[in-house]
Amino acid sequence: MVLLHGDDPADIDRAAQALAEGRLVAFPTETVYGLGARADDDAAVAGIYAAKGRPAGHPLIVHVADLQGAQAFSPALPPLAQRLVAAFWPGPLTVIVERRPGIGAASAGGQSSIGLRCPAHPVALALLRAAAARGVPGVAAPSANLFGQISPTTAAHVQQAFGEALPVLDGGACEVGIESSIVDCRGPRPVMLRPGLLTRAQIETAAGEALAERAADAPRVSGSLASHYAPRATLRLMKPALLKSALEVLGTDVPGVAVYSRSARPARTGGQGLCWRSMPARPEQVAHELFSVLREFDAGGARLIWVEEPPATPEWEGVRDRLQRAAAA
Numbered sequence: 001m002v003l004l005h006g007d008d009p010a011d012i013d014r015a016a017q018a019l020a021e022g023r024l025v026a027f028p029t030e031t032v033y034g035l036g037a038r039a040d041d042d043a044a045v046a047g048i049y050a051a052k053g054r055p056a057g058h059p060l061i062v063h064v065a066d067l068q069g070a071q072a073f074s075p076a077l078p079p080l081a082q083r084l085v086a087a088f089w090p091g092p093l094t095v096i097v098e099r100r101p102g103i104g105a106a107s108a109g110g111q112s113s114i115g116l117r118c119p120a121h122p123v124a125l126a127l128l129r130a131a132a133a134r135g136v137p138g139v140a141a142p143s144a145n146l147f148g149q150i151s152p153t154t155a156a157h158v159q160q161a162f163g164e165a166l167p168v169l170d171g172g173a174c175e176v177g178i179e180s181s182i183v184d185c186r187g188p189r190p191v192m193l194r195p196g197l198l199t200r201a202q203i204e205t206a207a208g209e210a211l212a213e214r215a216a217d218a219p220r221v222s223g224s225l226a227s228h229y230a231p232r233a234t235l236r237l238m239k240p241a242l243l244k245s246a247l248e249v250l251g252t253d254v255p256g257v258a259v260y261s262r263s264a265r266p267a268r269t270g271g272q273g274l275c276w277r278s279m280p281a282r283p284e285q286v287a288h289e290l291f292s293v294l295r296e297f298d299a300g301g302a303r304l305i306w307v308e309e310p311p312a313t314p315e316w317e318g319v320r321d322r323l324q325r326a327a328a329a
């Protein structure tokens with residue numbers, strides 16, 4: 001098993017060397033684990049699509065150590081992107097900008113734009129710097145899961161999907177837990193392509209511009225397929241009152257049903273049916289554990305997952321988005 005230790009500089013060097021040689025390495029970021037290949041090597045990037053079973057033409061995010069790395073892939077970041085990057089990098093923000101011709105075509109899925117992110121995880125940054133020192137300007141990395149499945153937030157999740165041949169740098173459980181916010185910065189105003197933990201208000205404040213609506217011809221975003229991030233079990237999002245009455249009617253002796261709820265646990269327990277997890281109060285707490293909780297429900301044999309709808313307030317947008325996609329599967 002090729003588990004590399006993120007806190008061991010020799011393992012960081014091994015991983016960086018593998019990337020430099022055009023091989024795949026999975027690594028932790030503060031959002032989710034990524035499946036990386038050097039972004040300036042189209043053949044190496046093709047290996048990512050093959051390993052994930054991801055259809056060609058879905059662009060990947062290129063991870064860079066710093067602004068200099070970003071400039072290798074985009075000749076001049078527009079002022080809007082510069083402001084966002086200054087506010088949120090390193091961090092869970094991906095900016096879509098014009099791609100420098102002649103580099104990163106496979107990473108960009110053939111598009112003339114490119115998604116760039118400098119992650120905040122210390123292991124990711126150490127890896128990107130060690131790779132840059134070996135001439136690797138950036139690392140293309142989608143989430144390290146098979147296409148359509150839940151993103152991994154631990155090294156074990158990655159190994160479950162890809163087996164033991166793939167080198168995985170272990171950096172513990174991801175702090176943020178859901179994927180980065182993706183903002184298209186090519187127009188006069190920012191466009192949110194995928195919500196994450198950053199709120200619209202935070203992005204608008206840093207950009208100095210209001211977010212614009214997505215155009216009909218917006219670029220492809222694989223996470224925007226209606227069904228994505230899906231557990232095996234059928235997930236239903238339920239309003240608090242509906243969930244409460246469903247539990248009153250059924251009681252808690254319902255095998256195969258798992259509940260993830262903010263409301264108080266029903267008084268009547270017993271039997272060996274219902275699997276219950278209480279949902280934390282803050283969106284960042286839920287984001288942090290959400291994918292692990294869904295995996296645990298699947299592993300426990302749940303057929304149905306009932307999730308209490310989080311509040312329809314801005315700070316819950318990223319979590320609501322992932323739950324809605326999981327429910328659409």
Ligand code: TXA
Pocket residue numbers: 029031032033034035058059060061094096108111113114115117119141142143144178179180181182193194219220221222223224
């Ligand atoms: O947090 C994250 O963003 C994680 C970690 C590993 O950084 N990565 C991630 O990658 O979620 P992935 O491939 O699962 O999702 C990347 C998303 C896709 O929905 C893709 O369509 C979009 O980014 N994307 C990448 N480049 C793009 C571009 N040039 N134009 C539009 N969308 C782009």
Ligand code: MG
Pocket residue numbers: 142143151223
């Ligand atoms: Mg993904």
